[in-house]
Amino acid sequence: MAANDGFRPEWAQKDFYAVLGVKKDAAIADIKKAYRKLARENHPDSNPGDTAKHERFKAVAEAYDVLGDTEKRKKYDEMRSLYGSGGFRGGFGGSGGGGGFGGGGFNLDDLLRDRGGAGGAGAGGPGVGDLFGDLFGGFGRGGRSSQPRPQKGADAETTATISFDDALEGVTISLRLTSDAPCPDCNGTGGKPGTKPRICPECEGAGYVASTAGGGFSLNETCPRCGGRQLIYDEPCPTCKGSGHGMSARTIQARIPAGVKDGQRIRLKGKGSSGSSGGPAGDLFVTVKVTPHRLFGRKDDNLTLEVPISFDEAALGADVRIPTRGGNPVTVKVPPGTPSGRTFRVRGKGARRKDGTYGDLLATVLVHVPGTLDPAAREAVEAYRAATADRPLRANLFEEARS
Template sequence: MSATDGMRADWAQKDFYAELGVKKDATAVEIKKAYRKLARANHPDSHPGESAEARAKHEKFKKVAEAYDVVGDPEKRKKYDEMRELYAGGGFRGGFPGGFGGGAGGAGAGGFDLNDLLRDRAAGGAGGGFGDMFGDLFGGGRQRPQQRRPRKGADVESGATISFTDALEGVTISLRLTSDAPCPDCNGTGGKPGTKPHVCPECEGAGFVVASVGGAFSMNETCPACGGRQLVYDEPCPTCHGSGRGLSARTIQARIPAGVKDGQRIRLRGKGAAGESGGPAGDLFVTVKVSPHRLFGRKDDNLTLEVPVSFDELALGAEIKIPTLGGAPVTLKVPAGTPNGRTFRVRGRGAARSDGTRGDLLATVEVQVPAVLDTEAREAVEAYRAATSSRPLRANLFKDA
């Protein structure tokens, strides 16, 4: 990479100390304190939106960060001060090339061409201290890669089918997941193993670009060139083709809480895809399907049960035993004259709630009409019909018809 690649010629005319509001002889502690104060006051998270005020704060934040990146680093600060002194004192007669205040060639009478100096440095010549100075500040020579921003891993969706009983009591299940993960060959950098990155020229290392959405409105978007990573590689990773992503297959143990409902979506924090650059893992969302039970149903936190009864049990009254899910049977007292379809409530025999209590069991009695009657039963039913024939059941149907 050429020593002039990524060079910011305008830095020579910028006063980073003034940008931070400190004096040139400020201590490192004073510089750091000033930076933190300004960063908090102008951080984009504290000023969302695209208003003029918000954009001004965002721009100020970028300038403050740029200034601290130089004068907050002792080595960079020293070289920056040296460069500023040379510039202010006319050490570069004819000015700097590319906007440092000089002519097209970058050299005046009796001066020298800074472009030649930098080219000599890039060609492996003895560029001297100037090459080192500008290389460290502007991207050449011994440039340190920027620290990549931590990025949260992607959320993962999965599904699981559990039994009716497990849904009520809670269960730990094994889930086989295939999710997005950092490429195993480049460790998520997107670059060919063994190659070095450089600052993304599209976003200048910010990780985002400002895109116009019409009129006076604009918004920040992830940089399309580096994908928000801030750094790019000249040679992409042959495995992931520069995306930095791959697939990861793993088996995890997931706890499904007691009382989960059919179709409910459970969130398991930190069980999703791994993060990048020290970022947290994403979350796992599990949609639960509950298999139906042969006897029991569910209504909110209550269980439901249809109890078959005979006509005489409802007419004369009875005590009948009914099952409970996972517990001992209970006795249901049916009063004489109970209508068909009446629901009885057995408290505390339903689904578990989050507060540790349980719902109820709702038992509905349903008369079962025999398909075939033997001779004795038929005679008894016919005798009952004769005894009640004087009290027609459907008389009121025609009263107002």
């Protein structure tokens, strides 16, 4: 365990006995009784919105965390005695003059690194680093935390369907979400409304219990009986069955960025479920579904378009006007002898990228074959067939097949 783990310098100047209203030589049973009484009177669940009592509860829990443990109480008394005798004159100053230990300047971090006891605890006694480390670095050595640790809320997921145009330009949409929230009847306490809580006998109001991790170490775990709430109710809330959780519906505004693709997952930080014990909210992940466009398609940052052309345009060449999405038409020059399926690129008429630039429009020409011909058109096609009869298109097929 690293020196200074969990150490809070101001604790050396706090009178935990006064906080609990007990004498310095009070028995452990009296300390426990005083803590339970004060914790019950000042617990946040019993005093919603009363900031003063919430702070009082924290101070009471902090005091009991030390005085309720025999070994920690012993080391706390030693430290207080050392502090009262002038061993820490000038308070807990940083490095340099002013903060005295035995009369000379000191750096608190240097003191906490001194695990050998030469820093003024007395021959044969615990070192200053051991004293502070054991007293305030309780994690992993059987200590308890007086307050549940902040927990980040759960992440949430939803799906949003937007139009092809909105995907290209970006859009703000409304999302209706249902997520975990405190039970509306018991306000998250888990107790039947109107009933009084009592200190959890499993963790004695700490919210955590120590479990053996092997090798002589122990770890703090959330109390299985009270779930870290420190209090229990003999009659659970009938609405949430004692869990303290309910469901809430809410509507949020979400900005879908320009250029989003079909199936892309967007992360909205802090829009998930609420955290517990002051922890941050989780994140919301939105999977975007894009409705296909009747004319345009998309390939990465480019738009695609199929353009029908006639046989004579492909054979003789032509200037073909084509539409662009949301803009003026452009003209594509189709050279003579253009085959069906050839793609032409129109720069800057595609989807908007993250850097503000645009992709291209990829226009693929497809030679159109009419289903019916009027007499004049049929006569012209028959004349073309006669003119090209000596140039069979499929002659090479047979030659390649034989080879």
